[in-house]
Each structure stands twice: as structure tokens, then as C-alpha cells.
Amino acid sequence: MVQASDPYVKAVLSQNGNPVQGHAIFQINCAGCHGLEADGRVGPSLQGVSKRKSPYGLIHQVISGETPPMPKFQPSPREMADLLSYLETL
Numbered sequence: 001m002v003q004a005s006d007p008y009v010k011a012v013l014s015q016n017g018n019p020v021q022g023h024a025i026f027q028i029n030c031a032g033c034h035g036l037e038a039d040g041r042v043g044p045s046l047q048g049v050s051k052r053k054s055p056y057g058l059i060h061q062v063i064s065g066e067t068p069p070m071p072k073f074q075p076s077p078r079e080m081a082d083l084l085s086y087l088e089t090l
């Protein structure tokens with residue numbers, strides 16, 4: 001699991017993500033599996049996902065590649081902050 005002390009996590013959580021930008025990043029990278037509005041296709045629906053997973057859990061899910069077929073992503077801290085803010089709107 002990612003740690004609060006991890007410099008990448010710190011960099012992500014120190015920014016206010018933009019959910020509109022996060023939605024655009026999501027549509028390019030994630031919607032093929034999770035659906036255009038994150039309502040599920042190959043990957044599960046992500047509705048309410050931030051109630052099930054903490055910000056750390058969400059970052060870990062995106063960058064770890066531990067649950068194939070979901071690939072390992074390496075978004076910049078800015079992009080990850082945007083994605084996180086979008087996921088938190090679901």
C-alpha cells in the first residue's frame with residue numbers, strides 16, 4: 001500500500017485536483033474498461049468508489065498494477081490529483 005510519507009503521494013495530496021480535467025484524463029485512460037461515466041464495463045463500476053477506498057487506496061490502485069488486467073499507470077502528481085478529485089465526485 002502507498003504510504004502518506006511517500007513523496008509522490010505527498011505531491012498528489014498537496015494539490016487541489018480539478019475534477020473536470022480528471023474526467024478528461026479518465027475518459028482517455030480508464031473509460032475503455034470502466035465506462036465513459038465510470039459505470040462499469042470490463043472493469044467494475046466506480047460509482048461511490050471513494051466511500052470504499054481512501055485517497056491512498058485510490059492512488060495505489062492507479063499506480064500499482066497489482067490487479068491485472070488493470071495496467072499500472074504513472075500519471076504526474078498533477079494528473080493524479082485531477083483523477084483523484086474526479087473519482088471523489090462519483
Ligand code: HEC
Pocket residue numbers: 026029030031032033034042043044045046049052053058061062067068069070071073083
Ligand atoms: C484494462 C482495463 C482497465 C483499465 C484501462 C483501467 N482499469 Fe481500473 N480496474 C480494472 C479491473 C478489472 C478492476 C478490478 C480489479 C480487481 O479488484 O480485481 C479495476 C479496479 C479499479 C478500481 C478499484 C475499484 C473498487 O471498487 O475498489 C479503481 C479505483 C480503478 N480501477 C480506477 C481506474 C482508473 C482511475 C483508471 C485509469 C487511470 C483505470 N482504473 C483503468 C480494469 C481497468
